[in-house]
Amino acid sequence: MLPFSFEYERPKSFQEAVTRFQQADQSGKEPMYISGATEFLTLGRINQVYTEAAIDVKGIPEGKVIQFDQGYLVLGANLTLTELEEANVFPLLTSTSKQIADHTARGKITLGGNICGQIFYREAVLPLLLADSQMVMVGPEGVKVKPINEIFYERLLLQKGEFLIQVATDTRYLHAPFISIKRRQQWDTGYPLITIAALKIDRKVRVAISGLCPFPFRSNEMEDALNNLEGSPQEKIQNALASIPSPILDDVEGSSEYRLFVLQNLLLDVYEALKFGERE
Amino acid sequence: MKLHTIQLKINDEQQTVTVRSGDTLLYTIRKQLGLTGAKPGCLNGDCGACTIHVDGWPMKSCLMMAVEGEGKQITTIEGLKDTPIQQAFVQHFAFQCGYCTPGFIMNGHSLLQKKPDADDSTIKEWLESNICRCTSYSEIEKAIKFALEKNKSS
Ligand SMILES: Cc1cc2nc3c(=O)[nH]c(=O)nc-3n(C[C@H](O)[C@H](O)[C@H](O)COP(=O)(O)OP(=O)(O)OC[C@H]3O[C@@H](n4cnc5c(N)ncnc54)[C@H](O)[C@@H]3O)c2cc1C
Ligand code: FES
Numbered sequence: 342m343l344p345f346s347f348e349y350e351r352p353k354s355f356q357e358a359v360t361r362f363q364q365a366d367q368s369g370k371e372p373m374y375i376s377g378a379t380e381f382l383t384l385g386r387i388n389q390v391y392t393e394a395a396i397d398v399k400g401i402p403e404g405k406v407i408q409f410d411q412g413y414l415v416l417g418a419n420l421t422l423t424e425l426e427e428a429n430v431f432p433l434l435t436s437t438s439k440q441i442a443d444h445t446a447r448g449k450i451t452l453g454g455n456i457c458g459q460i461f462y463r464e465a466v467l468p469l470l471l472a473d474s475q476m477v478m479v480g481p482e483g484v485k486v487k488p489i490n491e492i493f494y495e496r497l498l499l500q501k502g503e504f505l506i507q508v509a510t511d512t513r514y515l516h517a518p519f520i521s522i523k524r525r526q527q528w529d530t531g532y533p534l535i536t537i538a539a540l541k542i543d544r545k546v547r548v549a550i551s552g553l554c555p556f557p558f559r560s561n562e563m564e565d566a567l568n569n570l571e572g573s574p575q576e577k578i579q580n581a582l583a584s585i586p587s588p589i590l591d592d593v594e595g596s597s598e599y600r601l602f603v604l605q606n607l608l609l610d611v612y613e614a615l616k617f618g619e620r621e
Numbered sequence: 622m623k624l625h626t627i628q629l630k631i632n633d634e635q636q637t638v639t640v641r642s643g644d645t646l647l648y649t650i651r652k653q654l655g656l657t658g659a660k661p662g663c664l665n666g667d668c669g670a671c672t673i674h675v676d677g678w679p680m681k682s683c684l685m686m687a688v689e690g691e692g693k694q695i696t697t698i699e700g701l702k703d704t705p706i707q708q709a710f711v712q713h714f715a716f717q718c719g720y721c722t723p724g725f726i727m728n729g730h731s732l733l734q735k736k737p738d739a740d741d742s743t744i745k746e747w748l749e750s751n752i753c754r755c756t757s758y759s760e761i762e763k764a765i766k767f768a769l770e771k772n773k774s775s
């Protein structure tokens with residue numbers, strides 16, 4: 342039950358959604374797009390989200406596609422994490438998103454909702470950062486396509502009235518060797534202490550991390566340190582840790598020292614699986 | 622107050638209800654339709670006590686607004702009649718206070734339908750969506766495995 346009153350609309354096309362957003366905005370209704378609506382409900386009930394116009398985009402057909410097109414895998418942003426798992430077209434994405442929340446909740450949480458949510462973790466972003474995916478957004482200026490590493494900085498940098506409709510990934514990344522590990526404080530479901538996803542392509546290992554900072558990230562400096570051909574794996578890991586962005590989370594889930602300790606071990610696991618910084 | 626008069630198909634019956642946009646499906650089925658089998662627990666998507674089916678898949682009804690339910694096939698525990706999973710829960714004493722039981726049964730029933738060949742890791746993955754404060758979970762797991770086996774041999 343949400344404590345505030347709002348208009349609920351379910352447009353059938355993205356053009357209609359954008360128009361509805363603009364109209365509601367002009368009337369001062371602080372509109373927001375929603376898709377799975379799970380964060381809307383859970384944060385809304387504790388007054389951390391407010392709108393007078395919720396525009397539900399999950400019925401828009403372009404947001405539901407799973408298709409291969411000109412060397413790209415195109416995934417609709419309104420697909421639920423369960424739909425992505427069942428299709429299993431991008432194994433690294435499946436393996437990472439399969440660890441989000443729990444099986445039943447994943448039947449409602451959407452890819453777009455996870456990427457654009459307010460919570461820190463947004464673990465489904467990690468594989469997309471590693472695979473240089475293209476983000477397809479729609480808004481008042483029409484359709485926009487941008488590489489994720491240009492438009493995702495701590496969060497997806499959407500303009501007012503824009504929403505994510507699709508994500509396109511070059512198929513050469515789909516079957517590259519990868520590893521995805523989630524460490525929680527306890528239990529096997531829910532939010533991570535730290536999640537790491539890594540992928541090896543063109544003899545280099547890429548890593549993206551969630552739960553260390555208040556945003557998911559991929560760092561070129563960390564990757565350069567890990568892929569350096571000189572030094573032991575431990576030395577490379579120490580050098581990589583020196584390039585971590587700040588701040589490091591320090592909360593009841595884990596102190597910043599503990600998080601760094603867990604990360605070091607995770608990077609060793611990545612080394613075991615993908616052997617970064619070695620001549621082949 | 623933004624009200625919507627909507628049609629919900631619940632347990633094979635068409636129901637007309639007037640809801641606020643922000644009413645959860647859990648609230649609507651319990652307070653307006655008198656279907657009190659789905660239980661309110663955390664109201665935050667964590668416990669699974671409110672699990673129902675939407676188009677045959679398990680769904681936490683506290684994570685869904687009633688307005689999102691239009692055009693969907695919704696099933697609550699009241700819509701299951703003497704199914705193998707219900708029989709197995711009774712046979713294996715898979716409950717104590719019973720508060721979590723409708724949620725577990727709805728999840729288990731969907732598992733039987735969607736993944737009749739579920740292996741141990743799939744069973745665990747699905748069952749982790751629900752929390753029980755009384756049993757040791759082993760009775761619940763036994764009941765689910767028994768129903769899966771019975772399903773295979775029938
Ligand atoms: C029980 C539970 C456990 C969870 N565990 C985890 C976890 O382990 N890891 C994790 O990463 N997350 C976890 N989450 C958080 C969840 O992934 C996010 O809250 C996510 O935002 C929910 O997606 P949704 O589709 O329901 O989003 P919604 O509630 O629909 O929207 C969330 C936000 O995203 C925006 N948005 C939605 N779709 C779009 C779009 N297409 N374009 C632009 N903006 C959009 C909305 O405006 C809103 O601000 C959990 C959530 C629950 C309920
Ligand atoms: S009441 Fe819905 S998951 Fe707890």
Ligand code: FES
Nearest residue numbers: 717719753754755
């Ligand atoms: S039987 Fe009491 S909560 Fe499960």
